Every structure is written in structure tokens, then in C-alpha cells.
Amino acid sequence: xxxxxxxxGTGGHIYPAISIAKKIKQEIPxxxxxxxxxxxxxxxxxxxxxxxxxxxxxxxxxxxKLSPDTFKSLTExxxxxxxxxxxxxxxxxxxxxxTGGYVCGPIVLLAxxxxxxxxxxxxxxxxxxxxxxxxxxxxxxxxxxxxxxxYFSNKEKIQITGNPxxxxxxxxxxxxxxxxxxxxxxxxxxxxxxxxxGQRSLNDCMLDYILKKSGDTNVQIVHITGKxxxxxxxxxxxxxxxxDLPENIRVMEYCYEIPKYLxxxxxxxxxxxxxxxxxxxxxxxPSILIPKxxxxxxxxxxxxxxxxxxxxxxxxLEDELAGVDFSEKLDDxxxxxxxxxxxxxxxxxxxxxxxxxxxxxVVRELLGN
Numbered sequence: 078x079x080x081x082x083x084x085x086g087t088g089g090h091i092y093p094a095i096s097i098a099k100k101i102k103q104e105i106p107x108x109x110x111x112x113x114x115x116x117x118x119x120x121x122x123x124x125x126x127x128x129x130x131x132x133x134x135x136x137x138x139x140x141x142k143l144s145p146d147t148f149k150s151l152t153e154x155x156x157x158x159x160x161x162x163x164x165x166x167x168x169x170x171x172x173x174x175x176t177g178g179y180v181c182g183p184i185v186l187l188a189x190x191x192x193x194x195x196x197x198x199x200x201x202x203x204x205x206x207x208x209x210x211x212x213x214x215x216x217x218x219x220x221x222x223x224x225x226x227x228y229f230s231n232k233e234k235i236q237i238t239g240n241p242x243x244x245x246x247x248x249x250x251x252x253x254x255x256x257x258x259x260x261x262x263x264x265x266x267x268x269x270x271x272x273x274x275g276q277r278s279l280n281d282c283m284l285d286y287i288l289k290k291s292g293d294t295n296v297q298i299v300h301i302t303g304k305x306x307x308x309x310x311x312x313x314x315x316x317x318x319x320x321d322l323p324e325n326i327r328v329m330e331y332c333y334e335i336p337k338y339l340x341x342x343x344x345x346x347x348x349x350x351x352x353x354x355x356x357x358x359x360x361x362x363p364s365i366l367i368p369k370x371x372x373x374x375x376x377x378x379x380x381x382x383x384x385x386x387x388x389x390x391x392x393x394l395e396d397e398l399a400g401v402d403f404s405e406k407l408d409d410x411x412x413x414x415x416x417x418x419x420x421x422x423x424x425x426x427x428x429x430x431x432x433x434x435x436x437x438x439v440v441r442e443l444l445g446n
Contacts, residue, residue, distance in 0.1 A: 084176030239429025275303015
């Protein structure tokens with residue numbers, strides 16, 4: 078049995094694809110998996126390291142306005158369709174799965190037209206343009222948010238599956254994690270990060286909060302700046318007399334133990350990427366979400382509003398931060414135990430912790446077994 082998986086450009090498309098590939102291999106060991114991406118996308122570096130066979134097609138995203146790049150994109154699309162046609166003909170997949178990004182377009186479209194079973198996985202509450210187009214041709218649409226349903230016309234194809242999360246996340250014991258990380262179990266733990274690349278506006282908010290909470294034994298803060306912001310963040314701390322951090326403050330550029338910190342936290346301050354939201358809701362963590370405003374189709378705000386509507390999160394838009402006392406808002410929430418518990422319950426209700434299993438059931442259905 079052969080399964081072709083395609084998705085790329087950002088980690089939000091790539092990591093769900095890898096999770097799906099691993100789940101299929103786990104359930105059907107004899108399955109042959111091929112991942113198709115672009116040479117310029119992150120997937121060309123990430124996927125081969127996961128031990129998954131990888132091939133590329135030539136395709137690039139369209140500019141929203143007509144420009145010389147538009148015509149280059151059209152040329153790339155023609156080349157990409159030709160590349161996709163060759164790969165599909167040579168590989169002859171039994172199933173094709175797309176997880177978003179422009180690379181999905183030619184592969185999933187041609188597979189659908191060739192009557193090969195196809196599915197797309199939409200990670201966000203507001204679907205990307207590629208998935209909106211492909212939804213008219215594919216066999217199944219796996220959605221992570223109920224809110225995405227209304228943007229697809231073929232409702233009968235939709236299954237609400239959630240986003241795949243790290244399998245080890247739900248196996249971590251909180252008391253063990255607190256001990257291993259050297260955190261105080263009696264203090265409220267704030268974990269803050271702006272996605273894998275960091276977020277300037279969130280860093281600015283947390284800088285003020287860190288300065289106010291220096292030495293406060295009732296609160297411990299773990300802040301991840303993102304590599305590109307780390308040195309400037311450190312400089313700002315030093316300018317404010319915090320060259321040496323007190324015991325209740327941790328600042329790092331990147332964190333390889335984020336699952337343990339997520340489990341240990343009492344509240345998470347973060348942007349609103351789909352995978353992050355999947356993880357904090359699977360764990361039932363209350364959150365303050367600051368969606369990044371320059372994302373495609375403003376999808377992060379849609380993701381954040383989905384949690385806000387359920388009472389699981391407080392949403393602060395980047396453009397609104399200048400008029401908000403962020404530190405006061407965070408302090409008010411931390412000091413309100415009932416509010417934290419309620420938001421945690423609502424977060425847990427919004428979460429889908431078995432997304433991998435749900436997606437595999439769609440795969441099984443499409444394969445006819």
C-alpha cells in the first residue's frame with residue numbers, strides 16, 4: 078500500500094503531515110510513504126531527517142496583487158503540475174493526503190482528477206486558499222476546528238479530527254516535570270512564547286511583566302524569546318538592571334523541553350498557531366493569546382477567537398496592546414483561582430487529544446479497510 082503525503086512552507090503544515098505519516102506506518106507497518114514538498118521549503122530539511130522518503134516539485138505561492146512575480150508563479154505552477162504528474166504516475170499511490178501550503182495544489186488536484194482517494198487536513202479555524210480550492214475535488218476534508226466547517230461548501234466530506242500533537246505530551250506527569258525542571262510547585266508558573274520564531278509584541282509585554290515580577294516568589298516566569306530576539310531582549314533586561322536573573326525568572330532563546338514546560342505551567346501566554354492551540358487545549362491550559370497579525374488570511378486571530386468564544390482564553394490583538402495594561406491583566410488572572418480553573422476546563426473541552434487516531438480512521442475509510 079502506497080501513501081503520498083504533501084504539505085509545506087511552514088511547520089504548521091509540515092509537522093501534522095509527519096505525524097500522519099508516522100501514525101500510518103505505526104498502524105500499517107508495510108505501508109510505503111512518500112512525502113512531496115518543495116526544495117526551498119522547510120520540509121526539504123525536516124522530512125528527510127525523519128527518515129521519510131522525499132521528492133520535490135516546483136511551485137511557489139501567488140502574490141495577492143498582479144506583479145512580475147505573478148507570471149513567474151504561473152510558470153512555476155505549470156512546471157509543478159508536470160512534476161506532480163510524473164511523481165503520481167511513477168509512484169502510483171493508493172491514497173494522497175495534503176496538509177496545506179501551495180505545494181499541495183498540483184499534487185492533490187491531479188490525484189483527485191485521476192480518481193485516486195484524496196484528503197486534505199486543515200489546521201486552522203479559517204482555511205487557507207489552497208485547501209479551499211482543493212476541497213471541491215478531494216474525497217475527505219479533515220478539520221481541526223469546528224469553526225472551519227462553514228468555509229467549505231462540501232459539508233458531507235468534513236470530519237472534525239483536530240490537530241495531531243506530540244504523543245509524549247499527554248504522558249508527562251506534572252509533579253515529575255516540575256521536579257525535573259527545578260520549578261517551584263507552590264508558585265504560579267507562567268509560560269510565554271511567540272511560536273517557534275518568537276514574537277516582538279509578546280516579548281515587549283513579557284519584558285514589562287518580568288521587570289515587575291523580579292524576585293516575586295509567588296510567580297515564576299519561563300519566557301522563550303525566539304532566537305532572533307534573544308540578544309535584544311537580554312540587552313533590554315540589562316538596561317533595566319537585570320543582567321543576572323532572579324530565581325523566579327527564566328529567559329531562553331529556544332526550548333527543547335517545551336512539552337515539560339507546557340505540562341508544568343498554570344497559564345500560557347502565546348501567539349495563536351494551530352499546533353500550539355492544539356497542545357494547550359489537549360492539556361486544558363488557560364491562556365492569553367496574542368495572534369500574529371501578518372499571517373495568511375489572518376488565520377491566527379480566527380484560531381484565537383475560537384478559544385475566546387469557548388471561554389478558554391483571553392485574546393489581545395497586537396494593534397490593541399498599546400492601550401492595554403498587560404501586566405495588570407495577567408496578574409488579575411493569576412490571582413483569580415476560580416477563573417483559571419474555569420478557563421482550564423473550557424480549554425480541555427475545546428481540545429482534541431486523539432487527533433492522530435481520528436485522522437487515521439479517515440485514512441482507513443478511504444483505503445476501504
